[in-house]
Amino acid sequence: MQKFAQKVVTLFERFMPEPFAFSVLMTFVAMLLAWSVTDATPVDVVVSWGQGLSSLLPFITQVCLTILFAFSLAHLGPVPRFLESLADVPKTASQAYAFAAMFTSAVCLIAWPLGTILGGLMAREIGLRFKARGDQVHYPLLGGAAFSGFVVWHMGYSASAPLLVATEGNPMQEMMGGIVPVTETLLSPYNLMTIVATVAVVAFMATRLAPADSDIEEIDESSLPGSGGSHVSREAEQRPGFASRFEHARWPTTLMGLILFSYVGYWFYTHGVQLELNIVNWTFLGLCLLLARNAANLSDVTMQAGRAVIPTLLQYPLYGGIMGLMMGTGVVAMMAGYFAEIGSAETLPLIAFFSGGLINLFIPSGGAQWAVQGPAFLEAADLLGTDPALIVMGVAYGDQWTNIIHPFIVIPLLIMTGLKASKVLSYSFILFLIATLPLAGGLLMASFAAD
Numbered sequence: 001m002q003k004f005a006q007k008v009v010t011l012f013e014r015f016m017p018e019p020f021a022f023s024v025l026m027t028f029v030a031m032l033l034a035w036s037v038t039d040a041t042p043v044d045v046v047v048s049w050g051q052g053l054s055s056l057l058p059f060i061t062q063v064c065l066t067i068l069f070a071f072s073l074a075h076l077g078p079v080p081r082f083l084e085s086l087a088d089v090p091k092t093a094s095q096a097y098a099f100a101a102m103f104t105s106a107v108c109l110i111a112w113p114l115g116t117i118l119g120g121l122m123a124r125e126i127g128l129r130f131k132a133r134g135d136q137v138h139y140p141l142l143g144g145a146a147f148s149g150f151v152v153w154h155m156g157y158s159a160s161a162p163l164l165v166a167t168e169g170n171p172m173q174e175m176m177g178g179i180v181p182v183t184e185t186l187l188s189p190y191n192l193m194t195i196v197a198t199v200a201v202v203a204f205m206a207t208r209l210a211p212a213d214s215d216i217e218e219i220d221e222s223s224l225p226g227s228g229g230s231h232v233s234r235e236a237e238q239r240p241g242f243a244s245r246f247e248h249a250r251w252p253t254t255l256m257g258l259i260l261f262s263y264v265g266y267w268f269y270t271h272g273v274q275l276e277l278n279i280v281n282w283t284f285l286g287l288c289l290l291l292a293r294n295a296a297n298l299s300d301v302t303m304q305a306g307r308a309v310i311p312t313l314l315q316y317p318l319y320g321g322i323m324g325l326m327m328g329t330g331v332v333a334m335m336a337g338y339f340a341e342i343g344s345a346e347t348l349p350l351i352a353f354f355s356g357g358l359i360n361l362f363i364p365s366g367g368a369q370w371a372v373q374g375p376a377f378l379e380a381a382d383l384l385g386t387d388p389a390l391i392v393m394g395v396a397y398g399d400q401w402t403n404i405i406h407p408f409i410v411i412p413l414l415i416m417t418g419l420k421a422s423k424v425l426s427y428s429f430i431l432f433l434i435a436t437l438p439l440a441g442g443l444l445m446a447s448f449a450a451d
Contacts (some may be wrong), residue, residue, distance in 0.1 A: 093210060
């Protein structure tokens with residue numbers, strides 16, 4: 001495994017562009033694909049792409065705020081010490097790789113937006129703790145293991161497709177003959193067992209990929225966000241008058257945090273125990289306000305996190321364009337229809353899994369992917385007699401499966417760790433191959449059991 005891992009790392013170093021260059025390459029591929037397999041003219045292709053550029057703007061804003069607030073929270077109050085105490089749990093390098101994968105998986109099963117961010121923070125803290133102790137740990141593998149924990153996000157509490165079909169009035173309710181409760185998807189025995197099997201396999205295999213001691217790369221502290229040293233703190237500035245006293249007093253930020261949490265509490269009271277990205281962000285902001293010493297302290301910390309947001313702002317619009325292009329020209333619907341036609345009652349969920357993984361490379365959004373892919377597969381499921389709940393989970397499994405090799409998804413983790421995409425994705429690619437067995441196996445066993 002170590003020799004195979006080194007060959008994969010070498011290949012990724014040579015042929016894997018960094019995320020922005022990859023998004024440009026994917027745009028060209030999507031344009032050529034749409035032009036060659038559909039009736040769309042070059043003008044139609046460009047127009048569909050251009051109209052999609054702004055489709056992810058709300059999501060881009062949400063993700064940028066999540067990165068900003070999560071980074072800030074990790075540097076406020078007792079949180080750094082808490083992260084350090086967690087990072088002290090693994091005592092050996094093998095334990096560190098497994099712990100990073102399991103930590104990210106646990107976070108993703110609760111709230112997927114936090115997975116790559118908190119997973120990246122944990123990988124960073126483990127790398128720093130090992131270096132401080134004088135112990136060796138291969139930092140790129142640590143990042144790859146942490147990112148690979150994201151492979152179970154669509155099986156947990158914030159899963160897009162399963163939660164959508166369990167909601168009264170969802171767009172596909174009539175096609176499915178009613179709502180599909182989470183007891184048939186997320187809380188089904190096969191899904192819970194597949195979660196355990198997938199996390200265990202990924203965590204264990206991560207421990208087998210470490211290179212020889214001579215090839216180990218430790219964390220480079222100068223590459224971490226906020227380490228440039230050019231920012232001048234405003235917290236120490238003391239000017240005479242009310243303005244300075246107000247921005248250096250603790251009570252304004254504390255009061256604002258309490259007000260914000262009262263709104264979050266009201267939201268949960270009226271909506272039930274549900275998570276969405278906005279509420280995650282307001283919870284993070286409320287914690288930042290409560291933990292900050294004052295407004296100047298919070299401004300200082302968020303200024304250090306500012307550099308971490310720029311890659312997201314630069315790349316995500318291009319993926320919005322790709323998504324608009326693939327949906328607007330009908331390429332995705334054509335791909336989904338083709339895959340749906342070649343299945344049997346038992347194999348259709350597995351085909352949904354593999355096609356979901358392929359389509360996810362062009363539409364890296366679980367909800368949008370289900371909206372495009374779902375109708376074709378549900379129609380085929382009705383004809384073949386396949387349980388619709390298995391189709392939902394097949395698409396969900398495929399979406400999360402290729403997420404761990406997608407440069408779009410890895411961006412927040414790269415920001416938190418300071419690692420290059422080729423370093424992280426080379427290891428997550430190996431773990432992606434390995435995760436195929438428990439994911440596809442669990443789905444296939446459920447399909448035959450339901451027959």
